[in-house]
Every structure is written in structure tokens, then in C-alpha cells.
Amino acid sequence: MNASLSFRGASVTAVIVVLLTGVLAVGSLLPASSPVQVSPFIMTLAGKYLAYAMLALAVDLVWGFAGILTLGHAAFFALGGYAMGMYLVREIGARGVYGNADLPDFMVFLSWKSLPWYWWGSDHFPVALLLMLVVPAGLAGLFGWLAFRSRVSGVYLSIITQALTYALMLAFFQNGFGFGGNNGLTDFKDILGFDLHSPYTRAGMLFISGLILAGALLAARYVVGGRFGSLLIAVRDAESRTRFLGYRPEQVKLLVWVFSAVIAAIGGALYVIQVGIINPGEFAPANSIEAVIWVAVGGRGTLSGAVIGAILVNLGKTLFTAWLPEMWLYGLGALFMATTLFLPQGLMGLMRHLPEKRPSEVTPEVTNPEGGEA
Amino acid sequence: MADVAMSGPAALSGRKMRNGVRGIFAAVLLSLLFIQPHHARADEDAFAGLATTQFNTIASSVDQIAQQGGPRALPVLRALADRKLFAAREGDGLFIRTDSGWADARSGASASPDEETLRPVRVNNRVRLAVAAAEAELELVSGTPAERQASANVFYQRHDPAMLPAIDKALSKTDDAALKDTLLNARAAALLSPGAPASDAQAQQQAVAKLKAAGGLDARGVLAQASTSEALDPATRKAAEAAVSSIDFKLKLWGFGQDAFYGLSLGSVLLLAAMGLAITFGVMGVINMAHGELMMIGAYTTWLTQKAVLSVVPALGSFSLILAIPAAFLVCGALGIVIERGLIRFLYGRPLETLLATWGLSLILQQVIRSLFGPTNVAVVTPPWLSGSFHLGGIEVTIDRLAIMIFAGVVMAGLMLVLRRTPLGLEMRAVTQNRRMAALMGIRTARVDALTFGLGSGIAGLAGVAVSQIDNVSPNLGQSYIIDSFLVVVFGGVGNLWGTLAAAATLGVGGKALEPLVGAVSGKILLLVLVILYIQRHPRGMFPLRGRGVES
Numbered sequence: 001m002n003a004s005l006s007f008r009g010a011s012v013t014a015v016i017v018v019l020l021t022g023v024l025a026v027g028s029l030l031p032a033s034s035p036v037q038v039s040p041f042i043m044t045l046a047g048k049y050l051a052y053a054m055l056a057l058a059v060d061l062v063w064g065f066a067g068i069l070t071l072g073h074a075a076f077f078a079l080g081g082y083a084m085g086m087y088l089v090r091e092i093g094a095r096g097v098y099g100n101a102d103l104p105d106f107m108v109f110l111s112w113k114s115l116p117w118y119w120w121g122s123d124h125f126p127v128a129l130l131l132m133l134v135v136p137a138g139l140a141g142l143f144g145w146l147a148f149r150s151r152v153s154g155v156y157l158s159i160i161t162q163a164l165t166y167a168l169m170l171a172f173f174q175n176g177f178g179f180g181g182n183n184g185l186t187d188f189k190d191i192l193g194f195d196l197h198s199p200y201t202r203a204g205m206l207f208i209s210g211l212i213l214a215g216a217l218l219a220a221r222y223v224v225g226g227r228f229g230s231l232l233i234a235v236r237d238a239e240s241r242t243r244f245l246g247y248r249p250e251q252v253k254l255l256v257w258v259f260s261a262v263i264a265a266i267g268g269a270l271y272v273i274q275v276g277i278i279n280p281g282e283f284a285p286a287n288s289i290e291a292v293i294w295v296a297v298g299g300r301g302t303l304s305g306a307v308i309g310a311i312l313v314n315l316g317k318t319l320f321t322a323w324l325p326e327m328w329l330y331g332l333g334a335l336f337m338a339t340t341l342f343l344p345q346g347l348m349g350l351m352r353h354l355p356e357k358r359p360s361e362v363t364p365e366v367t368n369p370e371g372g373e374a
Numbered sequence: 375m376a377d378v379a380m381s382g383p384a385a386l387s388g389r390k391m392r393n394g395v396r397g398i399f400a401a402v403l404l405s406l407l408f409i410q411p412h413h414a415r416a417d418e419d420a421f422a423g424l425a426t427t428q429f430n431t432i433a434s435s436v437d438q439i440a441q442q443g444g445p446r447a448l449p450v451l452r453a454l455a456d457r458k459l460f461a462a463r464e465g466d467g468l469f470i471r472t473d474s475g476w477a478d479a480r481s482g483a484s485a486s487p488d489e490e491t492l493r494p495v496r497v498n499n500r501v502r503l504a505v506a507a508a509e510a511e512l513e514l515v516s517g518t519p520a521e522r523q524a525s526a527n528v529f530y531q532r533h534d535p536a537m538l539p540a541i542d543k544a545l546s547k548t549d550d551a552a553l554k555d556t557l558l559n560a561r562a563a564a565l566l567s568p569g570a571p572a573s574d575a576q577a578q579q580q581a582v583a584k585l586k587a588a589g590g591l592d593a594r595g596v597l598a599q600a601s602t603s604e605a606l607d608p609a610t611r612k613a614a615e616a617a618v619s620s621i622d623f624k625l626k627l628w629g630f631g632q633d634a635f636y637g638l639s640l641g642s643v644l645l646l647a648a649m650g651l652a653i654t655f656g657v658m659g660v661i662n663m664a665h666g667e668l669m670m671i672g673a674y675t676t677w678l679t680q681k682a683v684l685s686v687v688p689a690l691g692s693f694s695l696i697l698a699i700p701a702a703f704l705v706c707g708a709l710g711i712v713i714e715r716g717l718i719r720f721l722y723g724r725p726l727e728t729l730l731a732t733w734g735l736s737l738i739l740q741q742v743i744r745s746l747f748g749p750t751n752v753a754v755v756t757p758p759w760l761s762g763s764f765h766l767g768g769i770e771v772t773i774d775r776l777a778i779m780i781f782a783g784v785v786m787a788g789l790m791l792v793l794r795r796t797p798l799g800l801e802m803r804a805v806t807q808n809r810r811m812a813a814l815m816g817i818r819t820a821r822v823d824a825l826t827f828g829l830g831s832g833i834a835g836l837a838g839v840a841v842s843q844i845d846n847v848s849p850n851l852g853q854s855y856i857i858d859s860f861l862v863v864v865f866g867g868v869g870n871l872w873g874t875l876a877a878a879a880t881l882g883v884g885g886k887a888l889e890p891l892v893g894a895v896s897g898k899i900l901l902l903v904l905v906i907l908y909i910q911r912h913p914r915g916m917f918p919l920r921g922r923g924v925e926s
Contacts, residue, residue, distance in 0.1 A: 143906075150910050151913060155661050155725050155726065156864055160909050160910070162857060163905065164902075170902075173895070289733050340730050341720055341731065
């Protein structure tokens with residue numbers, strides 16, 4: 001199939017990601033005197049970039065392949081992060097500031113007497129994993145089912161996804177909501193008994209993140225590469241026509257939407273483990289929009305492009321905010337405008353134009369023959 | 375009176391006795407005062423007490439001065455409160471330190487005492503309270519109308535039975551209807567308060583009826599206390615209880631009215647913010663994420679206009695807001711045309727890319743303003759003619775919010791006129807309905823696009839002027855409005871100004887109505903969820919456009 005050929009880059013990217021994280025992980029374990037030792041700071045950054053790459057991959061799945069411009073995907077990312085954060089907070093146990101073995105510090109501070117019901121079982125890692133998958137998937141399923149069934153599409157959908165993450169942000173900012181208010185969850189000590197601050201755990205976590213990202217890339221390639229992928233692109237480019245051919249576009253969209261939410265949630269969990277904090281700021285609509293620009297920079301609808309875009313833009317952000325903090329917003333703003341104006345296919349599109357291209361390898365153009373909102 | 379309240383029941387009864395005894399004197403003196411305002415002999419006696427060093431003597435002297443009144447009473451008491459009253463160490467000479475020198479306390483004539491022999495009249499808490507009460511009493515009789523009303527309110531709020539003689543005195547002297555009403559309320563409240571002189575059931579029930587008619591929280595407090603007071607007639611207590619629930623009901627109704635006012639005020643801000651979007655998004659299909667930043671720039675234009683006017687013609691400073699309205703419209707409108715020509719026209723037909731590009735633009739605009747004027751709030755002054763409030767029944771109407779409502783209405787009407795009655799409006803509607811046909815009829819669609827976008831942006835500037843009066847003006851101002859205003863446009867139905875109006879009012883009033891039930895933030899969340907669910911049932915909003923031109 002043509003479609004499967006066009007994402008051959010995904011497996012290359014997956015291999016590179018695993019190799020790179022492996023090198024970084026080994027590098028971080030070298031003695032501090034070694035000139036090639038990788039500092040803990042770089043390790044945290046790398047972990048963060050990988051988590052963001054997962055989010056970008058999730059956005060690319062729905063935006064690049066189903067034509068749904070989501071402005072609220074950070075909601076699923078943050079929900080996954082909170083699910084993992086709950087487990088990590090419970091792991092602190094009696095080592096917290098207040099030394100309460102049953103209640104996290106912020107609940108003691110709010111003088112709560114017992115755990116709210118939705119925290120039950122959060123001290124078991126399997127439960128945390130289940131929460132991390134089920135809650136974002138459930139929310140995405142409900143939201144998508146309602147939206148796609150009534151054919152909310154285009155900018156309307158974008159605006160309500162944004163409203164969704166905004167509403168969640170307001171909710172999580174409240175102390176009474178039971179997730180630490182504006183401080184969020186932090187001060188984690190260990191995961192499954194491994195000390196989160198030890199270089200070995202960090203190296204292991206980074207390598208695992210690399211493996212998970214590579215796995216997600218391959219899984220995404222599998223999903224969009226086959227018959228289902230062709231259907232997705234058909235829905236993206238000519239939804240009515242696909243419906244008239246007897247397919248159910250809303251089911252196709254819903255499936256990819258939930259799948260994408262789960263990838264974002266896993267990214268959020270990896271983020272929390274390696275960055276060590278999750279707070280309601282992660283729900284901010286601006287974060288979701290930034291994730292879209294990572295995908296746009298890398299190249300929409302290419303999978304690898306999303307990963308590359310997320311890493312490059314965030315690398316740029318780290319460098320800019322360190323050297324010229326007030327210039328970063330100019331840079332980011334200009335990136336948004338320049339990408340949409342001059343580089344609609346992103347970096348991947350640029351790369352594709354360099355060697356002589358074979359017609360079979362070109363992704364279908366992102367246009368909409370029905371003339372509606374893509 | 376305050377001193378009574380502070381010093382307990384013993385002082386209370388003593389005070390009452392004093393009042394009783396002195397009441398007779400006072401009545402006699404009062405009649406004399408009417409004929410001959412300055413009764414020298416009595417005045418001198420009262421003032422002499424101030425020249426002693428005993429706090430008790432000073433305090434009772436203050437009471438006596440208040441009872442007697444006279445033209446010198448108020449200046450002397452004020453001097454005492456301000457620590458400008460001095461007594462001679464020998465004899466009973468009293469002098470007030472003025473800006474230019476000294477004045478004799480008794481006559482007010484300028485004097486030149488030997489400063490070495492003077493000492494300040496001592497003031498302690500008891501004296502200070504006596505002075506405050508005495509001042510209120512005196513102001514009721516001899517103050518300006520505003521001072522009288524303020525003192526009458528003080529009497530009403532304190533509803534101290536010991537003030538009854540003073541209230542009666544003031545009542546007998548005033549013809550002003552509003553003042554009289556407040557005093558009657560104060561009298562009724564004092565009669566029902568603990569420690570009031572015994573009165574018959576009929577007088578008590580009249581008092582209850584008076585307070586019930588007055589309504590408000592003060593009356594409710596007195597009546598609630600009266601309904602459990604053992605000193606009152608059982609029938610009065612029952613009546614008071616009924617009156618409390620009647621007042622509660624009225625307060626609740628007024629509360630709804632107040633919420634509706636706040637809701638409409640919020641709605642009018644939303645309407646202003648959303649109207650420009652209704653033009654750019656509804657008519658042109660352009661998602662302008664920098665719309666909030668255009669509002670922010672409108673607010674900064676207001677601030678700059680204010681600064682400019684104040685530095686050039688300070689006298690007209692309070693009217694700079696009027697000047698800011700066209701200024702903000704022109705600045706933002708021109709900026710909008712530049713944005714359309716420089717960015718958006720390359721992205722027609724790609725709404726989602728437009729969204730991303732304008733988001734990038736919004737980041738840049740924010741940072742530009744931050745670099746130019748700093749990240750902190752700038753102070754836009756509310757002109758005097760927009761500050762303050764008045765009462766409409768039980769609803770407190772703040773003038774700035776009322777002005778924004780009117781302004782939103784005027785802008786909406788103006789926009790309607792432009793769309794319906796001007797050649798530009800006609801061309802805009804033609805381009806919206808069928809771009810190619812319009813082009814074929816000779817309409818320069820590119821020019822119409824630029825002007826339409828300029829109009830929408832100019833209206834964002836107008837919204838900025840309004841918002842600068844009620845919100846903090848900072849580079850982040852726009853971000854707090856963008857999500858809400860998009861929701862308003864989508865909720866109302868894209869391309870329909872009446873829908874935008876209905877949606878803004880619904881979201882404004884709905885938000886305020888939910889607030890007391892679930893709290894401010896939860897109310898907002900609930901409202902967002904409800905709107906999301908509504909849009910999922912009705913993807914094209916409350917008033918969708920219909921017809922062949924609508925792409926489904």
C-alpha cells in the first residue's frame with residue numbers, strides 16, 4: 001500500500017530515538033570527571049523532550065491524519081501525568097513534610113481526615129497505570145462520541161477542545177478538587193522502590209522513555225499505515241464522500257481520537273516521572289496550541305516529523321530562554337507564522353523535496369476537495 | 375452612643391438618669407436657644423469642664439455641650455478631637471490652635487495667649503467616644519445636608535436607645551423628607567433595641583411596621599434581635615419575626631435583581647469582546663486568535679490617550695476617555711488592516727492555519743507591549759463622571775458598569791447600521807454570501823476583506839476601551855477574553871449578530887446565576903461544560919445561518 005510506504009521514516013526515527021537515549025543513558029552513568037559525562041540537567045531535559053514528543057505524536061495522529069485540529073490535547077497529557085503523580089505522591093508515604101503515612105502533604109495541610117474515594121488504590125502501581133490509561137481514554141471517548149456523532153468539526157471542534165482543557169485547568173487549580181491545587185503534585189521520592197534521584201533510575205527511565213516513544217511511533221505507523229489509515233485520510237479529505245460510500249466516519253475518528261489521547265497520557269506519565277512535578281499549568285490552552293506548532297514545524301501527517309518538531313522546538317525554547325529570555329516569544333510567534341506561511345509541509349516536507357521524489361512516496365496532499373474547513 | 379456601648383450596663387443606666395434629669399434642663403434651654411442662639415451663661419459652664427484635667431469631667435462637659443448646641447459647640451469639639459484645643463494652666467481660658475495662630479474657643483475671635491501657660495486638653499478613649507457621639511448629634515442639627523444625612527445614618531446603624539432624645543430633637547427641626555425618614559427609621563430601631571424605655575405594644579408594632587417598610591440589612595438585624603427580646607410585647611415579637619421573613623424574601627428578590635445586573639454587565643463585556651470576532655469569524659470565516667491582543671492594544675491606547683491629554687490639557691483629563699474611543703478604533707482598525715494584508719490574506723481557505731498564524735501573532739503583540747510598557751499593570755484612571763453608584767430599589771448600580779452596557783448597546787446598533795445601511799455593509803454581505811458572484815458583480819473582494827477585518831479589529835479596540843475601566847490593563851489582558859469570546863460567537867451561531875447578543879447575555883447571566891449556587895470557579899467550569907455539551911447537540915449554535923450558501 002502507498003500509505004504504508006510513506007511512513008517508512010517512522011521506523012528509522014524509532015531506531016534513532018532508541019540509540020540516542022541509550023547513548024545518553026550510558027553517558028550519564030560515566031564518572032563526573034569524564035569529559036563526555038551527561039549531566040543530570042541534560043537528562044531531565046531529554047526526558048522532558050521525549051514526553052513532549054509523545055504529545056506531538058498524539059496531536060499528529062488526529063490533526064495530520066483525521067483532520068481534527070485539537071487545541072486541547074494537553075488535557076490528556078496532564079491527566080496521564082496526574083494519574084502517575086498520584087501514585088508517586090502516595091509512594092512518598094511517611095517521608096513527607098508532615099510525616100503522615102496515609103495522606104499526601106497537601107491533604108494534611110488542608111486538614112483532610114481521609115483520602116477522597118478517587119484516590120483509593122492509587123498507591124498500587126498497576127492501578128496507577130490503569131488510571132493513566134482509562135481516565136484520559138474515557139474522557140476522550142465521551143467527548144469524541146458526543147462531538148463526532150453530531151458532526152462537530154473544523155474550528156468549532158477546535159474551540160470546544162480548547163474550552164475543555166480550560167475548564168479542566170480551572171478545576172485542577174481548586175484546592176477542593178483534591179489534586180493539590182495550584183501547587184500540583186511534587187516532591188516525589190521513588191518509583192517501585194527505585195530512588196528517582198539516583199543516576200541509575202534516571203538513566204533507566206530515559207531509556208525506557210525512548211523505548212516507549214519508539215514503540216508508540218511504530219504503533220502509530222501500524223494504525224495509519226494499513227486499511228484503517230487509508231480510511232482516515234479519506235475521512236480527512238472528503239468526509240461526506242466517505243460516508244456516502246458506506247463508511248462511518250464518526251467511528252473512524254473516535255477510534256483514532258481515543259488512541260491519540262492514550263499516547264498523550266503515556267507521555268504525561270513519562271513527563272511526571274522525569275521532571276518531578278505536575279501542576280494545573282499543564283492544562284493551559286497555550287500548551288496545547290504549542291504542541292500543534294511542534295507538529296506543524298516537523299511536518300503534519302508524517303509521524304516522525306512530530307517527534308523531530310517537538311524536540312527541535314523545545315531545544316530552541318531551552319536555549320532561547322537561557323540566553324535571550326525576552327526574545328523567546330518573538331521567536332515562537334515568528335515560528336508559528338513562518339511555518340504556516342512558508343513551510344506548510346514542515347521540515348519533513350522540506351526534506352522530501354530535496355532528493356528527487358517518487359510519486360508513490362508522497363503523502364496525500366493536505367487539502368480538502370469539499371472546500372470546507374480542513 | 376459609642377461610649378455607652380463600650381462601658382457596659384452601669385454606664386448605661388447612669389447615662390439614662392443623666393439624660394432624664396438633663397432632659398428637663400435641655401428642653402428649657404432649647405426653647406431659649408431658639409430665641410437667643412448664644413446663651414452665654416450656659417455655654418461658659420459647659421466649656422469650663424474642658425479646662426479641667428479630669429477625664430470624667432471633660433467627657434460629661436462634652437455631653438453637655440452637645441445637649442446645648444450653639445454655634446461654637448461643633449468647632450470646639452472638632453478641635454478637641456484633632457488635639458488642637460488647649461487650656462490655660464491658670465483659670466478656665468480655652469484656645470484653639472489655628473493655621474495662623476490662636477482663637478478663643480468660646481467666641482471664635484482670634485487671640486494671642488501666652489503659649490507658655492497653655493497645655494493641650496487631655497483626651498482618652500472615653501472622651502474620644504463622647505466627642506464622636508456629640509459630633510453626630512450636633513451635625514444632625516447644624517451640619518450641612520450631607521452631614522445631617524450621614525449622622526442620621528449613623529444613628530440608624532447604631533440604633534442606641536440613649537440617642538432617642540437627640541433623634542427627637544433633630545426630628546422636630548427638620549423638614550427634609552429623606553432625612554426625616556431616616557430619623558424615623560432610627561427612632562423605630564432604637565425603640566426596639568435592648569435598653570429602650572418601656573413603650574406600649576402599639577408603639578412597638580408601629581416601629582416594627584416602620585422597619586419592615588424600610589427593609590434592608592440594618593432593619594433586618596434590629597428586627598431579628600427584637601423577635602427574641604424578652605423586654606418586648608409577645609405580639610411585637612411575632613410581628614418582628616414575620617417582618618424578618620418578609621425582609622428576607624425581599625432581599626432575596628433584590629439579590630436576584632443584583633445578580634441579573636452583574637450578569638448583564640458581564641454579558642455586555644462579553645458582547646463587546648465577541649462582536650469584533652463575530653465580524654472576522656462570522657462574516658469572513660477567519661479565526662483571529664490575536665483578537666484578544668487587539669483588545670489589549672485598545673486598552674493601552676486608552677491609557678496612552680489619557681496620559682497624552684493629561685500632559686497637554688490637564689483640565690480635560692477626565693474626558694480623555696471620550697477621545698480614546700475613536701483613537702482605539704482607529705489604531706486597532708489600522709492594525710487589523712495591516713494584519714489582513716500582511717498575513718491573513720495568504721491563508722484564506724485554510725482556517726486552521728490561520729488560527730495558528732494569528733496565535734503566533736498574538737504572542738508577538740503581547741511581547742511587543744511587554745517590551746514597550748513593561749509586564750506590570752498600567753493604571754487607567756476612571757474619570758469622576760464614571761465612578762460611584764446609585765441605588766435602584768435594592769440594586770446597587772455602579773455607573774461604570776452601566777456605562778459599559780450602554781456602550782455595548784450603542785456599538786452593536788452602530789455595527790448593525792454599518793452592515794445593513796452602508797455600501798460597505800452591502801458589499802460585505804455580498805462577499806460573505808457568494809464570494810465569486812460578488813467579484814463578478816464588480817466588488818473588489820480583497821478591499822472588502824481588508825476593510826471587514828479592519829472593522830472587526832476596530833471593534834476589538836472599542837472593547838479594549840471598555841475593559842480598561844473594569845479590568846487590569848496588562849499585556850496578558852487579551853488571553854483572559856479570547857476563549858470566552860470564541861465560545862460566545864460559536865454558541866450564538868456564527869454570522870449572526872443577534873445570536874451573539876443572545877449568547878453573551880445568556881453566558882453572562884448564566885454565569886452569575888450559577889455563582890451563588892456552586893461558587894465562582896465551579897460555576898465557570900459548569901458553564902463551560904454546558905456550552906460544550908450544547909455545541910455538541912447543536913454544532914451551529916443557537917441561531918444557525920440557513921440556506922444554500924451555508925457549507926454543511
